[in-house]
């Protein structure tokens with residue numbers, strides 16, 4: 302039996318102690334002297350109000366609880382794009398984590414080294430580089446942001462440890478696993494190797510629409526806690542009336558017998574916090590309408606400033622920037638939407654391109 306604790310809260314008081322009570326409190330996970338990685342979602346350098354990254358006040362509340370239990374928190378993630386100290390600094394600053402770290406004296410990870418590891422239980426991924434900072438701790442608490450995802454439809458707890466893969470290797474895996482089911486399997490493979498002790502989800506200010514980088518912030522006021530990422534993601538789907546097997550990673554988890562036999566909700570039930578009208582990405586409309594959505598392609602709009610981030614991340618070298626404008630070669634494009642995910646100007650929309 303898996304437990305998912307759901308509560309309504311806000312950033313002034315995310316009530317971390319309350320959601321952890323049924324799980325035995327933070328002291329059940331953190332012992333005196335433990336170095337604890339708070340594995341946040343730091344997709345890119347975006348302000349907290351854009352809902353792209355785990356909110357600093359949510360992280361603050363978890364860090365405080367870790368300290369009360371006797372542990373020492375460390376904040377870390379590998380954002381999309383190049384995994385460099387410069388990129389980390391920019392992301393920490395813009396997302397409010399630099400300020401949080403200063404105020405609360407919490408170290409931010411700047412170690413960009415990685416090591417190659419075997420994944421003995423991996424189905425698709427048998428070996429991969431992983432960031433060192435994930436292994437140089439005693440415990441991991443994952444703090445996923447509740448968001449939509451144009452390629453995987455939702456990015457929740459099962460996807461959070463994909464951030465343990467360093468920088469551009471993540472983009473390369475899009476080329477290696479271009480179908481959303483094989484990509485989902487690969488993410489589950491990572492979870493067989495790296496198992497956070499606890500998941501605390503920031504669904505207070507969530508993202509709907511064209512996530513994970515360019516969707517719309519939506520105030521849900523939700524905080525979830527669990528030790529089971531699959532159960533947590535199923536619970537989120539239930540609050541939106543989405544059939545969980547429609548989400549690729551949950552479908553693959555079911556096939557791989559990773560679904561919990563039963564989920565207990567000690568506090569609120571998903572039905573208590575049901576949210577009608579949650580907007581999925583246009584690539585996932587079929588989950589709500591039942592009609593197959595046409596294949597969406599990335600389209601560069603006139604908001605493009607020619608920064609080159611899309612060119613850098615594209616795993617198929619399908620984007621070129623000339624005269625400060627990005628151009629996509631659709632014959633090479635695999636519709637992974639990495640370019641859409643990282644564009645700092647939201648200059649890439651997803652739509653249907655007319656055949657020539």
Ligand code: SF4
Pocket residue numbers: 601604605606607608609610611612622626627643644645646647648649
């Ligand atoms: S589309 Fe976006 S990421 Fe690509 S060059 Fe233009 S502004 Fe930069």
Ligand code: SF4
Pocket residue numbers: 599614615616617618619620629633634635636637638639640641
């Ligand atoms: S152009 Fe964009 S969607 Fe197409 S392969 Fe490159 S990153 Fe992926």
